[in-house]
Amino acid sequence: MRSCDPPTGDLALSVRDLSKRYRNRMAVDGLSLDLPAGVVAGFVGPNGAGKTTTMAMLLGLVRPSGGGGAVLGQPLDHPVGYLHRVGALIESPAFYPARSGRDNLRILATIARLDPGRIPAVLDLVGLTDRAGDRFRSYSLGMKQRLGIAAALLGDPELLILDEPANGLDPEGVRDMRTLVARLGQGGRTVLVSSHDLSELEQVCDWLILIDRGRSLYQGPTAGLPGGATLILRTRRPEEAARLRPALAGTGLRISALDQAGDGATELEVAMEDADCADPAALAARINRLAFDAGVVLAGLAPRRRSLEDRYLDLIKNDLVKGDR
Amino acid sequence: MTHVVRAELLRLVHRRSGLGLLAASALFAAVIGLSIYAGAADTPTGPAARRSGASVASLSGTGGGTEAFVVGASFVGFFVFVTVIALMASDLSGGTFRTLAQREPRRARLLAGKLAGVLMVAAGVVVAAETLTFVASLALAPIYDVPTAGWISLASLSQAAADAGTVLAGVAGWSVFATLVAVVFRSVPVALAAGFGWAGPFENIVSESWSPGYRWFPGQVLAALIRGGNAELGRGRAAVTAAAYAAVAGAAALWVLCRRDVTA
Numbered sequence: 001m002r003s004c005d006p007p008t009g010d011l012a013l014s015v016r017d018l019s020k021r022y023r024n025r026m027a028v029d030g031l032s033l034d035l036p037a038g039v040v041a042g043f044v045g046p047n048g049a050g051k052t053t054t055m056a057m058l059l060g061l062v063r064p065s066g067g068g069g070a071v072l073g074q075p076l077d078h079p080v081g082y083l084h085r086v087g088a089l090i091e092s093p094a095f096y097p098a099r100s101g102r103d104n105l106r107i108l109a110t111i112a113r114l115d116p117g118r119i120p121a122v123l124d125l126v127g128l129t130d131r132a133g134d135r136f137r138s139y140s141l142g143m144k145q146r147l148g149i150a151a152a153l154l155g156d157p158e159l160l161i162l163d164e165p166a167n168g169l170d171p172e173g174v175r176d177m178r179t180l181v182a183r184l185g186q187g188g189r190t191v192l193v194s195s196h197d198l199s200e201l202e203q204v205c206d207w208l209i210l211i212d213r214g215r216s217l218y219q220g221p222t223a224g225l226p227g228g229a230t231l232i233l234r235t236r237r238p239e240e241a242a243r244l245r246p247a248l249a250g251t252g253l254r255i256s257a258l259d260q261a262g263d264g265a266t267e268l269e270v271a272m273e274d275a276d277c278a279d280p281a282a283l284a285a286r287i288n289r290l291a292f293d294a295g296v297v298l299a300g301l302a303p304r305r306r307s308l309e310d311r312y313l314d315l316i317k318n319d320l321v322k323g324d325r
Numbered sequence: 326m327t328h329v330v331r332a333e334l335l336r337l338v339h340r341r342s343g344l345g346l347l348a349a350s351a352l353f354a355a356v357i358g359l360s361i362y363a364g365a366a367d368t369p370t371g372p373a374a375r376r377s378g379a380s381v382a383s384l385s386g387t388g389g390g391t392e393a394f395v396v397g398a399s400f401v402g403f404f405v406f407v408t409v410i411a412l413m414a415s416d417l418s419g420g421t422f423r424t425l426a427q428r429e430p431r432r433a434r435l436l437a438g439k440l441a442g443v444l445m446v447a448a449g450v451v452v453a454a455e456t457l458t459f460v461a462s463l464a465l466a467p468i469y470d471v472p473t474a475g476w477i478s479l480a481s482l483s484q485a486a487a488d489a490g491t492v493l494a495g496v497a498g499w500s501v502f503a504t505l506v507a508v509v510f511r512s513v514p515v516a517l518a519a520g521f522g523w524a525g526p527f528e529n530i531v532s533e534s535w536s537p538g539y540r541w542f543p544g545q546v547l548a549a550l551i552r553g554g555n556a557e558l559g560r561g562r563a564a565v566t567a568a569a570y571a572a573v574a575g576a577a578a579l580w581v582l583c584r585r586d587v588t589a
């Protein structure tokens with residue numbers, strides 16, 4: 001697993017070697033997580049990676065096969081001790097279809113011994129005030145998701161766990177959900193949100209947890225995810241690119257070739273996090289000098305910000321390669 | 326557990342459901358009243374009267390005003406059974422149990438509270454159905470020449486309360502079994518098919534050829550309890566057997582629910 005330094009300060013959740021086995025399939029395989037309090041964390045992984053199972057274990061719905069930990073300082077195997085401080089929307093929102101959104105929230109507030117006086121505020125927060133009296137079954141998917149979030153917010157939770165809240169929403173709904181998640185993370189609340197839409201997560205999350213096949217691939221600040229910033233070097237001819245590679249080899253920089261352009265030009269990509277200087281301009285100047293010393297005139301030298309999706313797919317690919325070995 | 330009971334009552338009791346249950350109680354009173362009084366008057370010693378156990382003589386005695394209710398209630402146990410299966414299984418398969426379990430992680434408390442809420446609603450329906458059946462009986466009695474002088478007395482009121490208690494005990498038994506079936510099978514259609522198959526054809530067909538079935542099968546025991554005892558099983562023994570069955574079924578439902586992952 002790649003990771004930044006372990007987080008310091010209060011942890012909203014900390015689990016070690018968490019596992020869940022279903023017959024002969026490991027849904028979660030020795031997952032260890034530390035989530036600092038107060039962050040908006042994206043929980044990312046392909047289908048079947050174990051995201052929902054992990055969340056279900058955190059919520060006491062699924063019993064771990066192994067491992068343990070703490071949520072909000074309380075033992076994971078004693079969810080009664082912390083669930084009243086946690087709000088969650090896991091899998092699809094499930095409410096009584098014949099009852100109104102407001103009635104469903106009233107039922108949940110009663111069962112959780114929460115103040116029903118907070119219901120109008122959470123309905124307003126998710127933008128459902130106008131439809132609160134309508135039956136749940138008449139709601140659109142987006143409204144159902146928002147009611148699910150309203151239910152999660154009933155107790156003004158310290159930790160909010162949202163499982164694919166934008167799943168199935170139209171672009172406008174996705175944008176609204178992104179805005180809502182960003183708002184929910186304000187004021188010191190910890191938010192753990194899983195999603196497939198990495199571009200959405202990139203905009204709202206300051207912490208990332210990437211998992212695949214039940215194992216952690218990365219956890220740390222979003223900005224710390226490897227492969228974020230690169231420099232693209234462009235040469236006019238392939239042989240120049242071939243001369244450039246050994247010239248840069250001694251620098252310790254990771255260099256990968258991109259597809260050749262149609263005019264015979266070749267592009268090389270240099271990962272900037274491997275550089276010993278953090279200033280892209282200084283690195284570019286250094287590479288330019290090395291290229292010049294090697295007799296190569298660069299036709300182009302430009303920084304490129306790689307998307308979260310690209311970096312995520314790289315990590316998944318690398319993990320698959322390791323897994324195949 | 327009272328918070329779970331109150332939540333379940335909030336779920337079950339609202340204007341639409343209240344009107345629906347009242348209409349169903351009124352329909353029950355009318356249909357049962359008509360069939361019992363017509364059967365008792367037309368063939369006082371024939372098959373219909375024997376099957377219901379009601380006759381002009383029994384209807385005109387103390388407690389005769391609620392006799393039709395008791396006879397009719399013995400047929401609705403099965404209806405209660407499938408209704409509670411549908412209620413509980415839809416919670417477990419539709420995800421609402423998951424939503425509730427995040428708010429009340431003590432699953433035994435959650436299930437017991439939900440069942441208690443269902444039984445409180447059932448108690449209301451039983452009282453409403455008994456009252457309406459009594460009113461229907463009052464209206465039907467003169468038509469079928471059934472004297473009603475003995476109906477309005479302290480003894481009759483006491484009998485009516487005992488009848489309601491017996492029926493409610495039977496309903497509680499059916500509800501506990503329904504909860505077990507729902508918890509074990511979770512899927513609504515599968516749970517309904519299993520419950521319907523067992524308590525419907527299986528118990529009755531087997532009991533036809535194996536008479537101890539009338540004394541030992543849960544459905545037969547509960548039917549006998551609601552009826553206040555029958556030729557096969559006395560009221561006291563039916564009550565004890567039903568209580569023992571309900572305790573085992575309730576414990577089994579709690580055990581399964583608490584051990585299982587909530588995945589739906």
